[in-house]
Amino acid sequence: MPLTRSPHRSYDRPAKRINWRDVVPWVLLLIAIAVSVLPFYWVLRTSLSMNSSLAANATSLLPVGFNFGAFERVFGLQSTQESIAQGGSGADINFWVYLRNSVVFASITTAGAVFFSAMAAYAFSRLRWKGRNVVFSAFLATMMVPPIFTALPNFLLIKDLGLLNTMLGMVLPFIFMTPFAVFFLRQFFMNMSREVEEAAMLDGAKHFCIFFQIILPNAAAPIATLVLLTFIQQWNEYFWPLLVGNSADVRVLTVGLGVFKSQSPQGAPDWSGLMAATLISALPVLTLFMIFGKKIVNSIGFSGVK
DSSP: OOOOOOTTOOOOOOOOOOOHHHHHHHHHHHHHHHHHHHHHHHHHHHHTSOHHHHGGGTTOSSOSSOOSHHHHHHTTOSOHHHHHHTTOOOOOOOHHHHHHHHHHHHHHHHHHHHHHHHHHHHHHHTOOOTTHHHHHHHHHHGGGSOHHHHHHHHHHHHHHTTOTTSHHHHHGGGSSOOHHHHHHHHHHHHHSOSHHHHHHHHTTOOHHHHIIIIIHHHTHHHHHHHHHHHHHHHHTOOHHHHHHOOSTTTOOHHHHHHHHHHOOTTSSOOHHHHHHHHHHHHHHHHHHHHHHHHHHHHHTTOOOOO
16 A cells, blocks of 8 residues: 655755855855956946046946947047047047057067077076076066166167167067066976987987977967967057157057047047047957966966876
């Protein structure tokens, strides 16, 4: 005879207690995400607003007078009269010229810095020569020197060479090795197996052949990570391009945005146009970071095992 449950018997399970040790970290994480995302949202909100209405609705979380006029001003699709009518400054931003200069500046400095840093890292990790560790320690000590201390000597050198307001003068201080890049790649090279290199040496391969045909192909992941980190840093560089390349034909985006902000005939900056230009200029870097962000995290572990 089958057993039946009594309708008067309770099978309710005891309610689970909330584990605050699990809840608190999630709450803190959500707060950190909100704090990080809010500035980007505010840039987007301002760029989609009408500049003439921002002052009267400064606390509004939504775009004020929603329109794409700011982006039209950035791309040069608005006349001066239309720009002033929407609260813009009527100034010309030359966005495409500044974008081209930023791409050239960041690409050349990144390629040079990564290449020469890889060669220096190979010398510090593989070649045996007297005083190697002392030189490497002194080289790393330069990381503690603020860049502002070297700006004046570099500026005087570029001025004496007659390279002010030239792309060559802008890239020269950044095109060679940097302490962080050398340290980053040296740690990876030291963890790589030497067996393949020793076999290549027995076959008569020289150091340049080993470097280009063995070391660089096996270090593709950390080199790609270093390329991305260096490119982002150079893309955001402001002080040196402002100091050396302030003419319109070599001006980069970061300097161009500062000049655009200062050109305010109506007494107030064109915040909508400025935020639109900032958003567009940040998109390439954000896209690269979203694509290669996971590789950056994995490569920072300095794992040289293939």
